[in-house]
Amino acid sequence: MHTYWPFAALRMTTPQLELRQPNDGELVLLADVAAKGISPPGQRTFLTPWTEFIPAQRGLAVMQSHWSSKATWNIHNWALELAVFREGQPVGMVTLRSQQFPILREVKTSAWLGLEFQGRGYGTEARGALLHFAFEQLGAEAALSEVFQDNLASQGVSRKLGYQFDGISRAVLDGQPVVSDRLRLTRAQWLGVDHPLVVVSGIADCRPFFLTDGDVS
Template structure:
């Protein structure tokens, strides 16, 4: 799969060093449930077990984002079942702020609704993760609210923001009170 600026492909062992480097970033460690400290063997297991097994079982689809031949981040659909899935993503620090994720989300939503024939895709992030929320907002997700103490963060339970998009929804940017206030 690709957009005008990025390729979306299965993560491979060639990505291990870049994944390891990206997962040293404090923002990735704060917002993504990765082991800390993050070691190379974690990236190997991620690629060879988590990613590969997800495609084999159909429970999740994970793509590496490639920009100009370089690994830039990850996007995936998890918990695929009963016509729905959860969307998650993260970017390596040097690739943030260029709109790559918004392009990737559009491509993955096309895959979710057209290929997998899903009816609903949900997005969740720790409350306050404005960068992730802005991508979801620009991609047409509707903000549904706050799930109190719904996730386990590094320092205990944290609130989640949650949004969704249906296959029948338009993809126009939505107003989100938590971001637009």
């Protein structure tokens, strides 16, 4: 597996969490976490309505998304999906994605946690690990995020990590316009403050999936 898909060995470790790609058995456990609930009733955190599916469909959506991210990977359009583990227990997933990364050096992040694991700081710590990976391992120049204005939890995580307001975007949700804040965190802003320790292993063989031979991270 590592010969053809080196991400199987990629690990990000924080004081409380481990981020890595799940095997199929662990992916089933993550599907179970999603099936139990991700968003409080009546609250939408994504434009796509998958969090409102019935439990079995929510779990299937998690599995299909992960398989798709692997199958469609290319250096100009990729999504790195990692499971978030707390003491060996899966609690959610995070995604680092980019288009034209060798040229633009920009990334976006997204995440979900099971309802029972929210409010414990895991979301902030997991996104911090992704940002560490993007800025300090891949040489990203900026991290971007778009968050519904009423999504206070995600807005709070972004503020803690130093994102700055960068305008708004409008989209259609359930037939009505919805406004999101565009947020931006630059490399200089990230490197200008201290962050919890993140240990990354298994990155060397993954670099060709992000950067061309002439790139310097």
